[in-house]
Amino acid sequence: MFQRLVKFACLMVVSILVVSFLAGCSDSGGTEATTTVSVDSGSATTVATAPAEKTTVRIGWSESPQAGMNPFLARNEGDYMYLGLMYEPMLMPMRDGTLKPWLASSWEYNDTDGSWTFKLDEKATWSDGQPVTADDVKFTFDTAYKYDFALGSSTKAFVESVDVVDPKTVNFKMAKPLAAFATLAGGTLIMPKHIWSTVGAVDTYENPTPVGSGPFLFKEYKAREYMIATKSPTYWHGPAKVDEVVIQVFSNPEAEIMALKAGELDIMPDLSGSESLIPTLLTDSNVKVLIDRWPHIFYLAPNYRIPPLDNKDFRKAMDIAIDKKAIISDALAGYAEAPLMGYVPPVVTEWADQSLLWRGLDMTEEARLAEANTILDGLGYTKGSDGIRVGKDGKKLEFTIRCITYPSYVRASEMIKNDLAKIGIKISVEVSDPETLYGGIIYSGERTKDWQLLVHGSTMNPDPDNFAREYAPDPPNPWDNGPAFGWTSPELQALLQASRSEMDPVKRKEMVTEAQGMFADELVVMSIAHRVHPAAHRTDRFTGWDPAPIYYGAMVHPLGSIINLTAITPK
Amino acid sequence: MSAYWLARRLLTSALVLFSAVAINFAIPRLMPGNPVDRLTGGVKLSAEARDALIRRFGLDRSLWEQYWRYITHAVRGDFGLSFTYYPKSVASAIMDALPWTLLVLVTSLVLQVAIGYLLGATAAWRAGTKTDSTLQTMSMVMLSVPLFWVAMVMFYIFSFRLGWFPFGGAYTIGATYDGFLDHLSDIARHAFLPIVSLTIAQYATFQIILRNTMVGVIRKPYILTAESKGISTGRLKHRHAARNALLPMVTFLGLSLAMIVGGSVYIETVFSYPGIGKLIYDAVLSRDYPLLQGCFFVFALVVVLGNLVVDIVYLYLDPRIRLQ
Secondary structure, eight states, rough: HHHHHHHHHHHHHHHHHHHHHHHSSSSSOOOOOOOOOOSSSSSSSSSOOOOOOOOOEEEEEEEEOOOTOOOOOOOSSSHHHHHHHOBBSSSSEEESSSSEEEEEEEEEEOOTOOEEEEEOOTBOOOOSSOHHHHHHHHHHHHHHHHHHGGGGTTTTTGGEEEEEEEEEEEEEEEOOTTTHHHHHOOOBBBOOHHHTTSOOGGEEEEOOSOOOOOEEEEEEEHHHHHEEEEEEEOOTOOOOSSEEEEEEOOOHHHHHHHHHHSSSSEEEOOTTTOGGGGHHHOOOEEEEEEEOOEEEEEEEOOOTTTTTTTEEEHHHHHHHOOOHHHHHHTTTOEEEEOTTSHHHHHTTTTTTTTTGBBBBGOOOOOOOOHHHHHHHTTTTTTEEEOEEEEEEOBBBOEEEEEEEEHHHHHHHHHHHHHHHHTTOOEEEEEOOOOOIIIIIIITSSOTSOOSEEEEEEOOOOOOOOHHHHSSSSSOTTTTTHHHTOOOOOOHHHHHHHHHHTOOOOHHHHHHHHHHHHHHHHSSSSSSEEEEEEEEEESSEEEEEEOOOOOOOOOBOOGGHHHHHHHHOEEO | OOOHHHHHHHHHHHHHHHHHHHHHHHHHHHSOOHHHHHHHTOOOOOHHHHOOOOTTTTTTTTTHHHHHHHHHHHHTOOOOBBBBTTTTTTTHHHHHHHHHHHHHHHHHHHHHHHHHHHHHHHHHHHHHHHHHHHHHHHHHHHHHHHHHHHHHHHHIIIIIIIIOOOSSSEEEEEOOOSHHHHHHHHHHHHHHHHHHHHHHSSSHHHHHHHHHHHHHHSHHHHHHHHTTTTTOHHHHIIIIIIITEEEHHHHHHHHHHHHHHHHHHHHHTTTTOSSSSHHHHHHHHHHHHHHHHHHHHHHHHHHHHHHHHHHHHHHHHHHHHHHH
């Protein structure tokens, strides 16, 4: 009997496999409602005929939104990638630090009472035809503040009340001044009050049929798999030229790249971390790799609780010894810019002090190493017989660099290890997953001495308020860089904190410039590079792909932004 | 098989499951790191917003409180809300993923057993010949090759180079179907490579076990007796020899369930297949405690039930055990 069972099971399974194999080799298996050019099934040269004439842009991404379809829960770039198709902010923060009007056509700061007023665009409407009103803005912020959502986290402490002046005008009465308010509040997604006020508990509402003001309408969403959105024919900026957007989740970048090359995807908005795979894309004439400048900083951070890392001259020696050009070309595969030492990345042209370029760029390796060795000699560190320097207390200069598992981070750490070995500092590299390293150690507030050096990367909001919050948070939080690194500098921190509430833009710029200079002089962190953001798209189906210089709340993927998706045209 | 035996067996299984539920609470929390940073999405929040997130996910409660809540809800099948896919429930996330994993695992398991049986029986029957050594070599090679490598190679050749199969997912996104068979064929097409990859990578052990056991069985006197009675080769090979060599293979089947389920993580990652293996992988990275607890429970359930089935199959295979 067992044998009969085995035979029957084999027969069933083999039948299924034969059927699926034949199906795989044929044009059957569902008809994709996609464009006229598809290589979904059959051989790569087969063109499947689709009954519909609609055009679909297919975007590859690595995860589904943590917020699901509830924009109140949005808190990272992935969330905004999806939700940004349907929901919009009042203003679009641009990567260079400027602001572009969006749902709000204008905004102004009142010098007298310190309040901010936003006037909404008359044309702005929700997808159900209702106008976007000041009530919607008030409701969004009141709800975000009530639930302490991430959406309102950066502004809640500064806002006393949100008031409706008239149907299209909303006023924010400030409890205390915040210079970056227009950027932070302006970049917040706005939700329709007439929908959300009826749902009960906002934080547990899954929002199965999103109503937004954006250029696309929700069609379908499957967590961990995909989202489909169709163009809104009544979008108040004018309908997009593509009919549909599909964001598909891929578990690994290699599969995503192969899908792009085979024509199953139109764009991969994020190749960072996968730079080593870019050469395979460059060989394909139908694929274009775009390099997008990024407000990113890649650096080596010291733990100030571990001497002599708290010694400025010691850090200078380490910094000048590191071959940053080699790290950029090797570990970062050339996809990075030379570092500005003042923390604010060069792409943020509105604020960055471009004169703070790392001085080691123009020096030879011999000169850099000689300078580093001179500094360490002057500090009293002598080389032992094993080549490792020893301090006057007899302690060897041995440290551990910790980094996360990204290949570029690991490679950079190894290169720093080799560079510092040349000046007698012994380094070992310890690799951990992000949650273990960041959540468990660096930003835990507990294991403050369980690390010494950290290779890290941050993407910052182009407004330098981000810079100030990271290094001079008030009150101090263990998850902000300054407290996490054990760094304090009363003068610089006071300057950064003051810049947050300086409403005179000229004065504020002076303060931020001065702060960058001090930051560079102190070498609070050793900036290594500013990574650029590679993305890839196909050229055979759509035109009009250009990296939109947008930085949109926490969303940092311009090629997936609504500006781009409304601009591209089918060929 | 007596009712008493079955009742005892079910009770044991229930106790094992309950222990698994209890232990599953501790396992995710033993991992270094915490879910808070993942919950914040890497964004630096204000203290109030961070605390609100922690409260929303129940992480502000003491461990004992969390444990009590978990146990009292788990016995009702309620594993809470996922951190990663909030406010989706863990049960919902698992039920979305489980059918896809079952499709791949069950199909692959049947194939692994079938191929292992056929090749193992052939190798044993032709022990010492070129056929035997060829099959043994093949199985050794397949045992040495990592599962994810097999999957990547299959993916590269059949999806990318030949374009015969899709690049990911369990079905064609946004497709419209001309009936049930069309739908089934689309699902089969997406499942084909995951199933075949898992089968190729994991059939070899079944083959080796059966082959080695059967070689010993073939030498038994009753085989010679049966042969001399004129029983056909096929009947002799399968009904008399292989049948009596199946027990170790069935034993391994029960033991391998956990391994096979673990293999789903690799397969689903390579093929972007939305099953429970990938769900676990994402949950581990996110420190999604409720989701991990629920997934581990499902795994424990699969292994316990699988072993129960194996025990019952044993009874049918070996009458001596039935009599005991």
